[in-house]
Every structure is written in structure tokens, then in C-alpha cells.
Amino acid sequence: MIPAFIVENSPALMVIVPLVAAFITPFIGRISHALRSLWVGGAMAVTSAITLILALDVYATGTRLYVFGASAASMALPPDSGGIPIRIIFAVDPMSALMLVITAISGFAIILYSLASERSYSGLESYYTLYLLMITGILGMVSTGDVFNFFVFLEILSLASAGLIAYRIDGGVAVEAALKYFVLSTIGALAILVAIGIYYGEYNALNMAMIAARMQFSLLDQVALVLIIAALAMKCGAVPMHFWTPDAYSMAPSSITALLVVASQASLYGLFRTVFTLYNLSLNAVTVGWLIIILGVLSMVVGVTMAIPQKNVKRLMAYHAVSQTGYMLLGVGVGLAVLGNQSLLDAFGYMAMEGGLFHIINHAMYKGLLFLTAGAIFLRIGTYNLNRMGGLGHSMKWTMVFFVIGALAIAGIPPFNGFASKLMIYESVFIFNPVLAVIAMVVSILTLASFVKVFHSIFMGPRLPEYAEVKEAPLPMLFGMGILAVVVILFGLFPTIVVESLITPAAHALVNQGAYISAILGGA
Amino acid sequence: MELTSTLLTGTGSWNPLAWILGLVVAAVIAWLIYSLGEKGYKAGTAQAEPFISGNPEPEKGLVHVRAGNLYWGYLEALKGYYNRLVPLHTGDLHDYILWYLGVTALFLVLVVISA
Numbered sequence: 001m002i003p004a005f006i007v008e009n010s011p012a013l014m015v016i017v018p019l020v021a022a023f024i025t026p027f028i029g030r031i032s033h034a035l036r037s038l039w040v041g042g043a044m045a046v047t048s049a050i051t052l053i054l055a056l057d058v059y060a061t062g063t064r065l066y067v068f069g070a071s072a073a074s075m076a077l078p079p080d081s082g083g084i085p086i087r088i089i090f091a092v093d094p095m096s097a098l099m100l101v102i103t104a105i106s107g108f109a110i111i112l113y114s115l116a117s118e119r120s121y122s123g124l125e126s127y128y129t130l131y132l133l134m135i136t137g138i139l140g141m142v143s144t145g146d147v148f149n150f151f152v153f154l155e156i157l158s159l160a161s162a163g164l165i166a167y168r169i170d171g172g173v174a175v176e177a178a179l180k181y182f183v184l185s186t187i188g189a190l191a192i193l194v195a196i197g198i199y200y201g202e203y204n205a206l207n208m209a210m211i212a213a214r215m216q217f218s219l220l221d222q223v224a225l226v227l228i229i230a231a232l233a234m235k236c237g238a239v240p241m242h243f244w245t246p247d248a249y250s251m252a253p254s255s256i257t258a259l260l261v262v263a264s265q266a267s268l269y270g271l272f273r274t275v276f277t278l279y280n281l282s283l284n285a286v287t288v289g290w291l292i293i294i295l296g297v298l299s300m301v302v303g304v305t306m307a308i309p310q311k312n313v314k315r316l317m318a319y320h321a322v323s324q325t326g327y328m329l330l331g332v333g334v335g336l337a338v339l340g341n342q343s344l345l346d347a348f349g350y351m352a353m354e355g356g357l358f359h360i361i362n363h364a365m366y367k368g369l370l371f372l373t374a375g376a377i378f379l380r381i382g383t384y385n386l387n388r389m390g391g392l393g394h395s396m397k398w399t400m401v402f403f404v405i406g407a408l409a410i411a412g413i414p415p416f417n418g419f420a421s422k423l424m425i426y427e428s429v430f431i432f433n434p435v436l437a438v439i440a441m442v443v444s445i446l447t448l449a450s451f452v453k454v455f456h457s458i459f460m461g462p463r464l465p466e467y468a469e470v471k472e473a474p475l476p477m478l479f480g481m482g483i484l485a486v487v488v489i490l491f492g493l494f495p496t497i498v499v500e501s502l503i504t505p506a507a508h509a510l511v512n513q514g515a516y517i518s519a520i521l522g523g524a
Numbered sequence: 525m526e527l528t529s530t531l532l533t534g535t536g537s538w539n540p541l542a543w544i545l546g547l548v549v550a551a552v553i554a555w556l557i558y559s560l561g562e563k564g565y566k567a568g569t570a571q572a573e574p575f576i577s578g579n580p581e582p583e584k585g586l587v588h589v590r591a592g593n594l595y596w597g598y599l600e601a602l603k604g605y606y607n608r609l610v611p612l613h614t615g616d617l618h619d620y621i622l623w624y625l626g627v628t629a630l631f632l633v634l635v636v637i638s639a
Contacts, residue, residue: 180617187621191628222635230628241627243613243620287638291631306609309599311591351534386591391584415540420531427533453594461588493540496529 002053010054011066011090014100015140018047022132026125033124037115040128044111047135048104055097055104059501063509063519065145066090076520085207091145091520094505098357099142099269101502102364105487106262107135113372113480114255116473117379127167127253133160134259141266145520147196147278148206150270151189154235157263158185165252165260177251180244188231195224208277209520212513217282225283228274229291235267238329239298242322246306249318250384254375257314258368261321265360268325272332272510280513281340289337296329297436300443308450312384313374316454317367320410323443324363330440331356331425334432339511348428353507355424358499362417362491366409369484373403376473376481377458386457393459395470400459402481407455409488411448417488420495 006013021043029036058064067076068088076085092100111131118127137157144150162185166178200206202221203214215221234241245264249257275288303323310316335353338344376399377392378384393400409416412423422444430437472478491498509516530539565571574581581587599606612619 180620183617184620184624187624217639219636219639222639223632226628226632226635230624230631233627234624240612241620241624243615243623246613247615284635284638287635291634302609305602305605306613308595309606309610348534355533388590390588390590414538415543420538420540423536423538424531424533427535431535449595449598453591456589456594457591462584464585464588465583466585493544495531495538495540499531 006050007053007057009066010050010057011064011092011143012068014047014050014054015136015143017050018043018132018135018139021047022129022136025129025132029125029128036124036128040132041111041115043132044108044135047132047139048108051100051104051139054092055100058092058094058097059505063091063093063516065520066092084205085210085520088149089145089207089520090143091209091516092143093509093516093519094502095269095273095357095507095509096142098361098502098506099266100139102265102361103135103138103142103262105483106259106364106368107138109480109483110255110258110368110372111480112483113258113375113477114253116476117255117375118253121168123167127164130160130163130167131256131259133157134164134256134263138263138266142269145208146206147199147208147211151192151196154192154267154270155189157266158182158189161185161248161256161260161263164256165248167253167256168251170251174251177244177247181248184234184244188234191227191231195227198224207520208273209517212278212280213517213521215279215282217279221279221282225274225279225288229271229288232267232271232274233292233295233329236264236271237299237322237325238295239302239322239326242299242303245322246310246315246318249321249371250312250314254314254371254378257318257375258371261367261371262364264321264325265328265364268328268360275336276339276510277513277516280511285339286337289333289335289339292329292333292336293436296326296331296333297439299323299326299329300440301326304443304446304450308446308453311386313377313386313389313454313458314371314384316386316450317370317374320370320447320450321363321367323447324359324367324410326443327359327422327425327440328356328363330429330436331359334429334436335507335511338432344432345511348431350504350507350511351424351428352432353510354499354503355421355428357506357510358421358424358495358503359418361498361502362409362421362488365484365487365491366406366416366418369402369481369488370406370410372477372481372484373399373406376477379473379477380470381467386454389458390461390467391459391463392467392470394463395467396459396472398478399473399481402478402485403455403459405485405488407451409492411451412444413448415492417491417495420492420499424499 028039065076070087076089137153140153162178162182165181166175168174198220199211203211205211237245300323303319307316307319331352335349338349409418412418426437530537
């Protein structure tokens, strides 16, 4: 049995554990490297376990509130506060829980992988400290019920990410990529801060539920909405604000790139949370929905077409990450565009949203897996250049198997998980607008073509003389990749279970603004 | 909730286990056809070496078709598209910021006008 203390305090513990562990890591590293590995692996395992416990609790009992500085969740709205929730609140609904599950699985798989992949590098105290801070930032972003708190966690995530993108320096190129990411992130964060200032000035509140309850969609609210949408769309790599993505994704260590995918999805979560929970029907849903759809279509098409000619495998995969984000934006954008029409929402809007949300978790798994395979290859041959690769299928069989699983999933080939979510998007979007569905299918074909090229370039052909001595990736790396591969397969084989358990509740939690508000302001 | 339940997509359905079953049947049929084939093959003998009209086999590195040579036709056919798209990816941070600010401004106009 899980102690009640852990279940009750899981929202706080899942952030506190990696945060405290992060700052202790450098001291442990001075004692022993082996102890440090044990420490960070254990800290991440505990964080993942607490996070999954919380997510399961949310799916079992409904939205969880955690009020910092109060003895009970019912103190979310103190009697002497004038009806304003003044304390910091974590509000974990099924949408947040979906993101928690993604972070828990990916975070654990990637730390296992990192223990082997980064072993030969120096500065690992910083690496693991920043890694755990990234986890803290992501978990905080997707759990908080307070807009300023969201900004704080976003900044923690951005700073830690920038440090890790620059981690390998690489003749200054990695530092340049980190600088680009950092400058853009800071400008985006400033825009979000201005939006938060607008809300605070208008509604005298920072609590999401309170702002949502008072939302009037005034001109200032429209400005705030656009500032947040643009900033978070840029952070998740939507075209035409995606330019930082290939730079940062390709220069970061592959383990960090896999986590950057999850970080981008936390921004996507923030975007969806803003339009659905803060604004919902008060905004012009058709316009904003179509803006998100257009961002999605541009991301899908530009992402995949830019991926095909790439020679660097990680830049290629980064462009595919942009392309796959497009599917998520398309699916959820269609749901938003029909938000005001219940019959259309029931006919295909929910399904489109569920497809988009299902694609978030699927993408985190298979794209994370693909980046990890790229890292395993780099570890063994020291290059990301596809023109210099070949014949590695002879010596890296397990890596090849994992790559094939990830590649087939991203291309939407049955029975892998990418197919299930894409099918949901195709069929629902087709009813909304057939052209959009056709574009989505063509993009999938191009994705397959691109990964056929990558597969051939890396693994096919005779064993090349320069790679005659290449061995399979170390066991912890294979284990990390294996976890993600198993999830990709299971989610593909049993999509109904995932959709019914995780996705449908998340979609309904997003759409049902009233339930979110009453869960918090009603003192649930 | 059954493990074998079908995912309903509103207008269609998807049952991966039925798909797997179909694949297994196809694999069995393929194996049966394969088992009817030539049985004289011996791995590791001259049979398994490439025959290039009697010419000697080139070096391994020269045989492999590298990534840069793949999809040449596709890229040539879409040269007009790529000639416009690729130069937009300048790698210059100033351009990245301008794109971001431009999209923000465009969205602001569209959202405010339509409100």
C-alpha cells in the first residue's frame, strides 16, 4: 500500500524531490561518481513513481487540488481573502495527469540512458542538476493552477534547457544554439509575463480558475491571449517560429533532445490550457481555432519537407518533431474551432481533440526513442552525418530494432501507436475539412519516405571498413530505449485502453471549463 | 474494458489485434511459399557472394548508396519550392525574432478584428 502521506502530498513532492535532488547532486558528485549515478537515478525513479501515483489518483478520484501554505485543499479560497484564491495552488486534472504520465515515463527512461551515454563526459554535476531542474520545470508547468507560477516554472525549464543545449560546447556551435534558444525563450517569457500582468491588472487575480471565471474577453484579454499563444507556439516549435528547433535539438546531447521534446509539449499544454481553460467560449473560437489549425498545417508541411533533404540525422529528426507538432495543433485546433457548436463537437470535435492529445503522448514516446537511437549511434561512430554512415545494422542490431519501431510509429504505420492517433485525426478532421485530412496523410507518406532514407543510410548496406569494430550500445542505453519502445508497441496494440483511460478524460477536462473552475473555486 | 476492444474513430474503427492476426496469416502463407523454393542454398559459400557480371566486387564503402544520393529526383522536381523555403532558414537570430514578432502582430490583428 502507498502511504497516505505520499498520496496526499504527491503534487508538492513530485516537484520538491527533483528540485532538492538537483541541488544536492553536485555535492554527491564530489564523493563518488557511482554514488552520483545512483542518486540521480534514484531521484528520478522516486519522482516518476510519485508522479504516476498522482496521475492514477486523478484518474480514479478526479481533479486534485493542492494548496501551498494551507492545511487543506478546501483552503484554496480562504474566508478572509475577499473571494480571491491568494495562495499558490496546484490543480491537477486529467489533462495535467496526461502530461504527468508523459514526463514520468520519458524522464525515467532518459535518465537511465544518460547514465551510460554521458559517462565519458566531464561536468556531469551540472548535467544532472540541470536535468532534474528541467523535470521540475515541466512537472510544475503542467500542474500549477496559477499563471505566475506557470511563468516561474517555464523559466526554470528554459534556463535549464539552455544550459543543457550548450552542454557539449562543440566548438561554440552548441553554445550558439543555446543562445538562440535562450534569447527567444526569454522574449517569449517576457510576452507571457506581460499577459499575466494584464490579467492581474484586470482581474486582481493570478489563479487560473479565478481569471477564467471573470474572463470578459476585452481588448486587453485579446492582447494577452495573442501574447501567450504566439510565445507558447514558438516554444513548441510551430512554423514559422520553429527556426530554433533544429539548431537546439541537433546540438543538445541526444538524451536532452528527447527531454526537450517533452518540454516542447509542456508549452503545447500551456497553449491548450490557455485557450480552453482561461478563455473557452469567451474567445472567438472559430478564428483562434483556425489560427491554430494553420500553424499546425504549416508545421506539418514545412517540417517534413525540410526534413527530407537534411544530412544531419538529428536536424532531420528535429524537423520531424516540428512536423509532428503540427498534427497535435491540427487536431486540437479543429476541436477549438467547433467549440461553440455542441453537435459538431460531439460529431467530430472531441475525436479530433482526442487524436491531437493522443498524438502528444505517442510523439513523446517514439520521438524520444528516435533521438535516443541517434545518440547511441553517435556514441559508437562519433558523427551525426548520414553521408558518413552505413551498414550499422550488422553491429547495432538492437539499436536498429528500436529505430525501426520509432520510425514506423512516427510514419503512422500500423500497428504502432502513431497510427492510432493519426487515424483519429484523419477521420475527424476529414469531416471538418477534407483538404486538411489529405494534407495530413500526404505528410505521413513523406515522413515514411524520409525515415526510409535514414534507415537505409544508417543501417543498410555492407559493413563498412571504418565501422568494423563498432559494438552495440551499452546496456543501460538499450534499457532506456527499450522502455520507450515497449510503450510505443503497447500503446499501438491497445489504443482503446489508452484513449479511454487517459485521453478522453483529458479532452473533456480541457473543454469543460466550468468543472475546472468549480473544482478550485468551489473548494473541492 | 477489454484488451481486444476496437478503437472507434467516429466514422471508422481500428483493431490492431485483428491486424496482427492478418499479418501472422500472411507470414505463414509466405513461409509456406518460401519452403517450396530452392533447397540447395549454402550460406558462407561462393553462392552467397555478389556476382557483378564477373567483375570484382568494389570496396564496401563504394557500394553503399549514401544519404546524399537518395531522393535526388524528388529534390530536383521540387527545386522551386526548396529554393524559396531553404533560404528562409538563415540561422540568424535576428530573423528568428522577426518571424516571432511578425506572427504575434498578425495574430493580434486577426484576433482583434474578428472579436
